[in-house]
Amino acid sequence: MLAEYSDYAFRSALVVYLLAMAFYAAEFAASRTVRREPALVAAGGGELPDRPVDEPAPRSRAERFGRMAVALTILGALVHAGSVLARGLAAGRWPWGNMYEFASAICLVAVVAWLVVLRRQASSQLRQMGLFVLFPVVVLMFIGGTVLYAEAAPVVPALRSYWLAIHVSAIAVASGLLLVAGVASAMFLRRPTELLDRVAYRVTVVAFPIYTFAVIAGAIWAEAAWGRFWGWDPKETVAFVAWVIYAAYLHARATAGWRTRRAAWINVAGFAMVIFNLFFVNLVIAGLHSYAGV
Amino acid sequence: MSTPTEQAAAPSVPPPRNSPWWIAQLARVWRDLTSMRVALVLLFLLALAALPGALLPQRSLNAAKVDAYIAEYPTWGPLLNRLGFFEVFASPWFAAIYLLLFVSLVGCLIPRALEQARALRATPPATPRNLSRLPHHGRETVDTDADDVLGRVRGRLRGWRMVERDEPGGVRTLSAEKGFLHEAGNLVFHLALVGLLVGIALGKLFGYEGQVIVLAGGGQFCNTGILGYDSFRAGLRVDGTNLDPFCVRVDDFAASYLPNGQPDGFRAQLGYQTSGDIASGASQWQPYELEVNQPLRLDGERVYLLGHGYAPTFTVTYPDGTKRTSTVQWRPVDNATLLSEGTTKFDRPGLTDEADRRRNQLAITGLFAPTSSGGQIVGSVFPDLRDPQVAVDVYRGDLGLDDGRGQSIFTVDRKQVESGALTKVARQNVRPGEQVALDDGTTIRFDDVRQWVSLQVSYDPGQTAVLVFATLLLLGLGLSLTIKRRRFWVRLTPTGEGDPPRRTVVEIGGLARTDRAGYGEEFSRLRTELLGPLKEE
Numbered sequence: 001m002l003a004e005y006s007d008y009a010f011r012s013a014l015v016v017y018l019l020a021m022a023f024y025a026a027e028f029a030a031s032r033t034v035r036r037e038p039a040l041v042a043a044g045g046g047e048l049p050d051r052p053v054d055e056p057a058p059r060s061r062a063e064r065f066g067r068m069a070v071a072l073t074i075l076g077a078l079v080h081a082g083s084v085l086a087r088g089l090a091a092g093r094w095p096w097g098n099m100y101e102f103a104s105a106i107c108l109v110a111v112v113a114w115l116v117v118l119r120r121q122a123s124s125q126l127r128q129m130g131l132f133v134l135f136p137v138v139v140l141m142f143i144g145g146t147v148l149y150a151e152a153a154p155v156v157p158a159l160r161s162y163w164l165a166i167h168v169s170a171i172a173v174a175s176g177l178l179l180v181a182g183v184a185s186a187m188f189l190r191r192p193t194e195l196l197d198r199v200a201y202r203v204t205v206v207a208f209p210i211y212t213f214a215v216i217a218g219a220i221w222a223e224a225a226w227g228r229f230w231g232w233d234p235k236e237t238v239a240f241v242a243w244v245i246y247a248a249y250l251h252a253r254a255t256a257g258w259r260t261r262r263a264a265w266i267n268v269a270g271f272a273m274v275i276f277n278l279f280f281v282n283l284v285i286a287g288l289h290s291y292a293g294v
Numbered sequence: 295m296s297t298p299t300e301q302a303a304a305p306s307v308p309p310p311r312n313s314p315w316w317i318a319q320l321a322r323v324w325r326d327l328t329s330m331r332v333a334l335v336l337l338f339l340l341a342l343a344a345l346p347g348a349l350l351p352q353r354s355l356n357a358a359k360v361d362a363y364i365a366e367y368p369t370w371g372p373l374l375n376r377l378g379f380f381e382v383f384a385s386p387w388f389a390a391i392y393l394l395l396f397v398s399l400v401g402c403l404i405p406r407a408l409e410q411a412r413a414l415r416a417t418p419p420a421t422p423r424n425l426s427r428l429p430h431h432g433r434e435t436v437d438t439d440a441d442d443v444l445g446r447v448r449g450r451l452r453g454w455r456m457v458e459r460d461e462p463g464g465v466r467t468l469s470a471e472k473g474f475l476h477e478a479g480n481l482v483f484h485l486a487l488v489g490l491l492v493g494i495a496l497g498k499l500f501g502y503e504g505q506v507i508v509l510a511g512g513g514q515f516c517n518t519g520i521l522g523y524d525s526f527r528a529g530l531r532v533d534g535t536n537l538d539p540f541c542v543r544v545d546d547f548a549a550s551y552l553p554n555g556q557p558d559g560f561r562a563q564l565g566y567q568t569s570g571d572i573a574s575g576a577s578q579w580q581p582y583e584l585e586v587n588q589p590l591r592l593d594g595e596r597v598y599l600l601g602h603g604y605a606p607t608f609t610v611t612y613p614d615g616t617k618r619t620s621t622v623q624w625r626p627v628d629n630a631t632l633l634s635e636g637t638t639k640f641d642r643p644g645l646t647d648e649a650d651r652r653r654n655q656l657a658i659t660g661l662f663a664p665t666s667s668g669g670q671i672v673g674s675v676f677p678d679l680r681d682p683q684v685a686v687d688v689y690r691g692d693l694g695l696d697d698g699r700g701q702s703i704f705t706v707d708r709k710q711v712e713s714g715a716l717t718k719v720a721r722q723n724v725r726p727g728e729q730v731a732l733d734d735g736t737t738i739r740f741d742d743v744r745q746w747v748s749l750q751v752s753y754d755p756g757q758t759a760v761l762v763f764a765t766l767l768l769l770g771l772g773l774s775l776t777i778k779r780r781r782f783w784v785r786l787t788p789t790g791e792g793d794p795p796r797r798t799v800v801e802i803g804g805l806a807r808t809d810r811a812g813y814g815e816e817f818s819r820l821r822t823e824l825l826g827p828l829k830e831e
């Protein structure tokens with residue numbers, strides 16, 4: 001019953017995010033026309049009106065679309081949170097015991113992190129990033145809700161530990177944040193602005209210690225569950241690789257000639273590795289972690 | 295971009311004067327090795343080198359998969375094998391990368407630690423001549439005198455390290471600095487990495503890991519030597535002579551399942567005696583309930599519940615009436631239903647002639663289903679013992695046990711079958727209590743089923759150190775990433791009429807080590823508080 005509500009909310013959140021994306025796109029389009037407009041008028045040779053009086057200002061139309069997009073994102077996040085909550089209640093445990101639930105949790109974190117960033121930076125330039133944050137979120141949720149979908153059920157004994165809550169929550173939070181940072185860096189590569197660079201760096205700097213903690217917590221759990229704290233299981237190995245790449249990112253920020261563009265590339269590579277770990281390692285390479293289920 | 299933020303992170307080794315060329319050369323190599331750029335390159339290499347460890351099968355995880363892979367790719371499989379790609383984390387090239395990285399790290403850390411110690415005692419640097427060239431700056435003329443402004447600045451900068459200086463013409467300056475814990479955190483983080491490596495090395499040298507299968511319902515295992523284990527992985531300095539001789543006894547094992555067959559819980563009731571108990575002659579067994587995620591922790595050794603399975607009991611009654619009973623573990627071939635395969639081997643008693651004895655060995659092989667599908671071909675539909683059945687193939691002849699080669703306890707030697715030394719004499723599906731009759735009057739009864747558990751004993755003397763250093767690493771990282779080392783300067787130039795002049799030009803400037811880290815906002819706040827609401831310049 002609750003599980004059904006959770007699924008329903010999950011799908012609704014996905015739809016709301018799609019709608020929000022449409023509005024972000026509309027804002028983007030509207031703000032582009034406004035930028036082109038003065039040039040057209042100037043080319044016509046006439047006087048350059050400060051603000052068109054008759055028709056509603058396109059700038060404010062873009063603004064309205066943007067606000068709508070953000071409002072929808074908030075609504076989507078609320079519904080999404082409801083889905084995760086209901087799932088947890090339905091299964092009687094923390095709602096990240098399989099890949100579907102884990103992907104859902106990461107996406108929720110990413111959307112919330114994005115909203116927090118937006119609130120703190122309060123810039124309409126940044127708002128357009130929403131489209132690019134929601135895009136991977138929607139893709140992940142779609143894959144999660146179809147290919148990876150699993151019924152709400154108890155987890156296998158090996159996962160019955162409070163470390164599931166600690167380790168997996170930390171990974172989900174870090175991954176969600178790193179998604180936002182990765183998107184900012186990817187956008188920076190297309191349009192290098194100081195704002196995007198700062199967002200990428202700041203979010204990574206919050207995410208990296210959480211990720212480090214998550215890996216350490218995983219090692220502590222592995223010691224209790226598998227008899228060793230580190231065994232180069234494929235999941236552990238790729239987590240290590242991603243961690244080293246993020247360490248390289250932070251180094252790059254302090255190395256002349258590497259601070260901006262190259263650092264952004266490294267950040268994107270780091271996030272690619274996190275996603276690779278989530279999907280490829282679980283689905284293609286069998287390892288101890290695979291029993292977390294598809 | 296050579297802003298003042300650019301403070302050389304790499305230590306500057308002064309080039310030795312008047313020394314042979316090779317010393318100068320060495321100094322240069324050292325300087326390069328300990329530079330940030332090389333550290334960056336080494337970090338990349340480390341990430342790159344670790345990747346095949348996830349993409350290719352690894353011998354330490356699954357040797358059979360490695361062999362299958364090499365067989366599948368006969369051209370480059372063997373080449374990858376020779377280059378160590380199936381043992382990435384034990385390969386010389388992987389070791390070379392991380393050792394270089396750590397040499398670089400130490401070479402980088404020592405000068406930084408010294409510099410940090412010096413910086414802790416140094417006073418904040420003098421106010422730059424032109425504050426407006428700093429990444430953060432502000433300027434305002436206020437209607438109060440310099441003392442007044444200075445008082446406010448001092449109040450606002452409580453907790454900062456400050457020094458005031460006078461310049462000609464009645465100009466006063468204040469230099470302030472904060473965030474020394476950034477550097478300290480960074481040092482702690484990098485030092486902890488070194489500690490972590492040392493802790494891991496300790497485990498690799500002196501640790502071991504062994505697996506053993508023990509029958510539930512009273513089976514015992516004592517940690518007296520490598521031979522007691524079914525498989526054993528020894529650290530480089532472990533020869534198995536000095537193991538801590540504790541004992542465990544598996545009194546009971548219970549598994550519970552959900553209706554769909556998914557395991558719900560595993561529980562082994564243990565008794566154990568520590569080496570101390572045994573030395574003092576104690577005869578009691580201390581109880582422990584062993585579960586997944588809850589190892590038995592002795593002094594140093596840990597005992598884990600790794601897996602479980604079934605061990606059918608067969609009784610062979612020979613034509614002369616002698617009986618032999620044996621319970622041997624069979625291994626699961628399907629983890630979901632615990633369909634298991636195995637071989638229970640018997641030597642016929644009472645035969646004195648060696649050749650005769652060999653001709654009359656028996657092997658009961660087959661498939662065991664804890665909950666039989668009931669068909670002609672035995673399959674299992676549920677992992678719990680609901681309706682056990684075994685499909686047995688009985689072989690008689692020479693098992694080939696005496697030829698000196700080890701053989702699997704789960705199968706018969708195919709070579710013996712192919713050579714005709716071992717022949718199949720019966721095939722039948724049996725439930726507990728049912729029996730198979732052979733042509734010579736021997737009967738084989740399937741009596742019952744017992745459970746077995748597989749235990750792992752792990753010992754790692756470096757593990758506590760690893761945990762401590764991992765914690766330090768995290769603390770250092772937290773400090774270093776949340777705290778920014780930043781500087782703040784104020785220059786107060788009296789201006790206007792009066793003596794002393796009542797107006798003051800206030801110039802402020804700010805600089806952080808890593809600028810994009812967000813000193814900007816803090817600086818803006820400082821500026822607003824000291825100079826009033828912001829006026830765009």
Ligand code: HEM
Binds near residue numbers: 333399484487770774
């Ligand atoms: C095992 C290899 C290494 C790892 C995993 C690593 C990791 C990190 C990380 C995560 C940071 C950012 C957090 C912090 O500032 O504390 C950092 C910063 C730093 N590392 Fe490393 N590091 C390694 C080796 C080195 C080496 C060899 C050097 C010297 C060449 C070095 C010099 C620095 C410096 C100067 C910073 C500070 C950058 C800043 O102030 O923002 N590290 N390192």
